[in-house]
Amino acid sequence: MISVENLKKSYGQKIALNGIDFNIERGEIFSLLGPNGAGKTSTIKILTGQLIPDEGIVKIMGRDVFSSRNFLRPRMGVMPEENNLYERLTVRNNLKFFCRLYEADFENMEKYLEAVGMLSEIDTPVKKLSRGMKQKILLVRSLLHEPEVLFLDEPTSGLDPASAASIHRLLEKLNEEGLTILLTSHDMEEVDRLSDRIAFLHDGSISALDHPTSLKLNHAEGQVDVLVRINGDLQEKRMDINSDSAAEDISRWIKEGKLASIHSCEPSLAEIFVDITGSELK
Numbered sequence: 001m002i003s004v005e006n007l008k009k010s011y012g013q014k015i016a017l018n019g020i021d022f023n024i025e026r027g028e029i030f031s032l033l034g035p036n037g038a039g040k041t042s043t044i045k046i047l048t049g050q051l052i053p054d055e056g057i058v059k060i061m062g063r064d065v066f067s068s069r070n071f072l073r074p075r076m077g078v079m080p081e082e083n084n085l086y087e088r089l090t091v092r093n094n095l096k097f098f099c100r101l102y103e104a105d106f107e108n109m110e111k112y113l114e115a116v117g118m119l120s121e122i123d124t125p126v127k128k129l130s131r132g133m134k135q136k137i138l139l140v141r142s143l144l145h146e147p148e149v150l151f152l153d154e155p156t157s158g159l160d161p162a163s164a165a166s167i168h169r170l171l172e173k174l175n176e177e178g179l180t181i182l183l184t185s186h187d188m189e190e191v192d193r194l195s196d197r198i199a200f201l202h203d204g205s206i207s208a209l210d211h212p213t214s215l216k217l218n219h220a221e222g223q224v225d226v227l228v229r230i231n232g233d234l235q236e237k238r239m240d241i242n243s244d245s246a247a248e249d250i251s252r253w254i255k256e257g258k259l260a261s262i263h264s265c266e267p268s269l270a271e272i273f274v275d276i277t278g279s280e281l282k
């Protein structure tokens with residue numbers, strides 16, 4: 001669906017992208033995870049034809065992003081990082097304007113507003129909405145023309161957990177219906193929950209790219225947290241799954257009915273990010 005090859009972009013002396021490569025399959029949710037300044041917005045802007053790279057090839061649905069804009073524009077949805085809604089217009093008029101521009105079905109306005117719990121605000125001027133509400137309107141706007149691929153730049157940054165969760169639910173539903181999604185985030189929980197694959201972006205380079213589970217398994221240190229009943233008390237123990245004595249203890253506790261719970265100790269994506277890049281995911 002998307003292929004990116006040797007993408008480079010500098011702003012004066014500052015190298016924002018230092019030759020990145022990745023492919024996204026149709027139907028995937030692919031995330032670019034990185035701290036501030038990693039190059040996430042530059043990547044999204046190039047992929048959506050808003051910024052010209054210095055070098056590299058970007059193809060979406062097999063077409064070059066820059067020479068096939070007319071073909072790609074109706075097939076791509078973009079939720080930008082910055083709010084660019086018309087503040088004095090109502091939600092309805094903002095969305096109507098976009099519907100006309102993209103020849104989208106007006107009925108989609110209500111359908112998607114309902115999905116993010118914003119239908120009751122349809123006649124409210126955008127300037128009266130909270131930041132989180134504006135984010136939701138930006139998402140609704142990006143979906144009106146029913147794109148095949150959706151680009152989201154930090155879709156839930158600064159949102160309260162309930163608003164973020166409603167956006168996550170909608171994205172998961174749309175993805176189940178076939179939508180391909182590329183999102184950027186520095187929120188590792190969001191990325192962990194949503195993504196089929198994740199690229200760690202750091203200082204303009206991709207330092208790891210894999211499924212979230214594979215990233216975690218490759219960095220797991222083979223330990224489990226065990227909760228066991230000993231002499232009537234619950235005790236928590238961290239055990240090495242590769243040691244014979246741990247295997248013996250655990251199987252004995254299971255037989256004796258003393259094992260209350262057992263969990264693998266996987267590192268978080270934030271810990272893996274630090275491990276790989278040496279930088280915090282802030």
Ligand SMILES: Nc1ncnc2c1ncn2[C@@H]1O[C@H](COP(=O)(O)OP(=O)(O)OP(=O)(O)O)[C@@H](O)[C@H]1O
Nearest residue numbers: 011014015016034035036037038039040041042043
């Ligand atoms: N218009 C610009 N002029 C100069 N430098 C820029 C410009 N846009 C981005 N940069 C620099 O390029 C680097 C990458 O920026 P970019 O916005 O792509 O990162 P990001 O990962 O999206 O960061 P954030 O999470 O803060 O949005 C940063 O060092 C940034 O300061």
